[in-house]
Amino acid sequence: MITADNFHWVSKLTSLRYLDLSWLYLAASLDWLQAVNMLPLLQVLHLNDASLPATNLNSLPQVNFTTLKILDLKSNTNLNSSLPSWIWNLSSLSELDLSSCGLSGVIPDELGKLTSLKFVGLADNKLEGSIPRSVSSLCNLVHLDLSGNLLSGDITVIAKTLLPCMKQLQILGLADNKLKGNLSGWLEQMASLRVLDLSKNSLSGDVPASMGKLLNLKHLDISSNSFGGMLSEQHFVNLSGLVTLVLSSNSLKIVMKPSWVPPFQLREIGMHTCLVGPQFPTWLQSQTRIEKIDVGSAGIRGMLPDWIWTFSLSLTSLNVSTNNIIGELPASLEQLKMLTILNMRYNQLEGRIPDLPTGVQVLDLSHNYLSGSLPQIFGGNELYYLLLSNNSLSGVIPTDLCNMVSMEVIDLSSNNLSGELPNCWHKNSNLYIIDFSSNKLWGEIPSTMGSLDSLITLYLGKNNLSGTLPTSLQSCKGLVLLDLGDNNLSGNIPKWIGDSLQTLQFLNLRSNEFSGEIPEVLSQLHALQFLDLSNNKLSGPVPHFLGNLTALHLGSPIGFTSPVMDFIVYGVGGAYFSVYMCSLRATYKGAALIFGRISNLLTSIDLSANQLTGEIPSDIRFLSALVNLNLSRNHIGGSIPDGIGSMSYLESLDLSWNDLSGSIPQSMTSLVSLAYLDLSYNHLSGKIPSDHQFATFSGSSFLGNVDLCGAPLSTICLPNNNKHFDTMTYLCTMLGFASGFSIVCWILISSAAARKDVSRTRPVRTDWKSELHYSVPLWRAFHCSLEEHFFLGTDFGQARCLCQSC
CATH class of the missing domain: 3.80.10.10 (Ribonuclease Inhibitor)
Known part of the structure; x- marks a missing residue:
């Protein structure tokens, strides 16, 4: 890496017209802006990707390089400044690229003064507010990229501002902002557009069929918005040059006749979360140059057509995840030599994992019904992500995984894998995540896992592992x-x-x-x-x-x-x-x-x-x-x-x-x-x-x-001493009290009557204790009640004592 501690030497090159120090490491060159300002004849300045230090771009009291035509500072993320006012004095400027410079604030109206501009790149900053109306003065503008900011406003108003003077605009990038509105009434008028990227905004409404009038359109990305309605052949009838079509993450319904042959040859199609099914779209078979296909979460059911594995040897990415696809995969996919990403998770696929081409980087077959053992070799050494969780795979974990030097994530969780964990892991591995949880693995945790010093996550739970934790893990x-x-x-x-x-x-x-x-x-x-x-x-x-x-x-x-x-x-x-x-x-x-x-x-x-x-x-x-x-x-x-x-x-x-x-x-x-x-x-x-x-x-x-x-x-607290008693106990006590009292009364009455009957044959007893003595069985019943429910008054305490003396 070439570095420079200062820019003082540049200031001496006063006749310099062209300066390109891109990709150098200039983090220590705090004087770079002042030095460049000493070059009055400078016309081209390229300092992109140079790690420029934090700089207040507004620190120049006067700009001297007014003949500048190209200013390129992109990808210097530490500048952390607002758009400098001296830029608006560069009347000859035709290219302005300050993308990814950490800029903040608003885009001033003064931008409209730079009428020679053909290219404006302010993408991936923190610019906010609305796009100034003064851009309507930039009649030479061919390429406008304001993507990746915090810009707001209605895109219909913005577009109609641009239209009077921008019939020649070819590239419009407004992705990843906070724009709202719809596409009706203006889109078809931008006849020169070759690239339109409106993804990741809050746009809504239908996609107008008049989009088909954009004869020069090659790249269209309206993904991650809130568009609805239906798209048919009419939308694409004249788009013969279309190469990229990305409609993903909208609520669109794609309705094409099975016999439709598109006028274009796509390299990328994205219809993720659009309603495409229930059949896999047959019109894709005509796209023999296709490289990327995404029909995930598209309502597709049934088996995939056989031709999908043979129709395009250029296929690099295939995503059919989160559908209801059934059947088995071919025994081998090695013929797809360009395939790097295969994502078929969350389907109902059965059978074995196929043989893969050597260039596969991402393999996601998780959440299916795949069975059998794991292949000994997963493609080649370029595999980054291996995701096979939630299947019915069996057998042992192959030791070949230890040799996958590019591997970053292995997820084999929730299968029926058995045997011991491989003990062959290497220090030069790039593994960040290992998940072997919820299997039937046994034995000890291998000591070589401690050599994986790049590990961030280690899941080995829900197995039958035994022994102690290896001390080697402290190296992770x-x-x-x-x-x-x-x-x-x-x-x-x-x-x-x-x-x-x-x-x-x-x-x-x-x-x-x-x-x-x-x-x-x-x-x-x-x-x-x-x-x-x-x-x-x-x-x-x-x-x-x-x-x-x-x-x-x-x-x-x-x-x-x-x-x-x-x-x-x-x-x-x-x-x-x-x-x-x-x-x-x-x-x-x-x-x-x-x-x-x-x-x-x-x-x-x-x-x-x-x-x-x-x-x-x-x-x-x-x-x-x-x-x-x-x-x-x-x-x-x-x-x-x-x-x-x-x-x-x-x-x-x-x-x-x-x-x-x-x-x-x-x-x-x-x-x-x-x-x-x-x-x-x-x-x-x-x-x-x-x-x-x-x-x-x-x-x-x-x-x-x-x-x-x-x-x-149900336990009630006593108010005075904070003691308590149970409500049911209280009720039973009261019932016992009432029953006992009535029994005593009945005893006394019965005893009085009995005295009259026995007075002729017995001496008269005036002691009431004796009366209780003659009715011991009844008193014992009362006594049991008192023993069981001991909430007693003074009289019944005396009665209990009398009984105990009996």
Whole structure:
């Protein structure tokens, strides 16, 4: 790389007319603009892709190179300036290219002064506002590219502004802005257009059939808008030169007669999410020069026609994903020697994986019904992304994968693969993601995986892996996600996880056989936002360092900055696809869920179903960004810390099946986001708070705490001493009281009557204790009632004593 520390030497070349220092490294040349300004005869300046330093382009008080015709500074992303006012003094300027320069602000009206302009390139900046009306003065303009900005306004108004003076405009790029409006009434008047790119805006309405009048049109991209209606042969009848047609990501219906033969020969067709089916479009068979086909999510059903595998030897990309395509693939696709991308995911394909051409870079056959073993060789060494998840593939993982030096993503998850993991991985690999989860793999994690120092994500969960974690994994210092859950791994959780894996944000070791204490060095994982150690054999106290996980503090600058969690490959036909989507299993709101896309909102700590003791650390209050906390099914004692009420983002809290005591902190009513709460089966006491979210929880959240009272439980709290009793017990006591009282009365009455009958044969007894003595069976019934329901007044306490003396 050629570098230059300064531009002072340039300023001495005062007779210079042509200067091209493109692709040099000029980051240290802070004086470049002042030096160029010393060249009064300069006509051509090319400094594109030169890493120019941040420069205030408005810093020139006066411009001296007024004879400049070509100004090219594109792809100097650090300039970070607004459009400089001195440009409007360059009256001879015919080419202006400031694309990808980090420019901001608005496009001034003064642009219209540069009437000699033929080319204006301001793409990929941060320019905002509307396109100035003064562009109507640029009558020599052939190429206008304002794509990739923040420009707004109605495209109909903009186009009619351009029309009077721009009949010769050939290339119009307005993609990736915030434009609205429709295409009617102006599109057909731009008869000279060869390239029209309006993709990624908010345009709507029908696509007018008058588009067919653009006889010179070669490239048309209106993808990623809100166009609707129907397109037929009429729209394309005169477009004989059309090479690129991208209609993807709209609500268009493409209706062509099966016998239609287009007047053009396309190289790229994009109809992703348009309604094309149910049949695969037969008119594509006439496109013998086609290179890219995208009919993903197009409502296609049934089998693919045989000719699709033979009709175009130039085919490089084929996307038929997310349809209802059935049948088997050919035994070999090696005849498609130019094929680099094959995306057929989310269909109903069966059979085996075909032999592939050596140039394949992306192979996505995931979410089908493919079976059989994996091929020993996947094409050649150019394979970047291998995505075969959610099929019925069996057999072992071939060792050839270790030799794929270009491979970045391997996803073989959710199949029936068995055997041991390959132990042949190399340090020169470019692997970022490995996902072998949800298979039947066994044995130990191979030590050579530690040589994959480029790894960001490692998924080996839901297998039958055993043994301890290999120490070699500590060399994977770039790991962001490590998921080894649902295996048979054992031993202590290694301390090197906290020492070496400083970038780790997601750690899942759930449902294994890990034992011992949770190592304190995990507190060094300052980026950690997801920790799941549930369902192991971990012991010792609840780790007091939980509050030190700074990524879970609101406002923390650490964490939530994962490098690459979703790998994107450029889309076929204007659509972009996530090659791999990270996911995690978590127990959330009492249910086992799979989070299909990891986001910064997935913040969770789950230490449930272990043998942890001690108390909940008070520092847990610092985890104000935590969404899910599960400490259930342990032996945790003490009280719920009052500071837990400051965890304002908490949505799910499970502390059930522990030994917690004391009252529920009133501060917990401040948890306004709390949607799930389980405090059941502890030793909590006192009144359940009833404010805010607590009014929405059912009794199941508090079951098994015999000393808790108040709604939603049926246990009533006594107002004076905070003691309580059960409503049913109260009712039964009252019934017992009434029954007992009536029995006593009946005894007294019966005894009085009996005295009259026995007075002739017995001495008269005046002691009422004796009367009770004559009716022992009845009194015992009353006595049992009193023993069972002991809510007694003074008189019945005396009656019980009398009975006990009997």
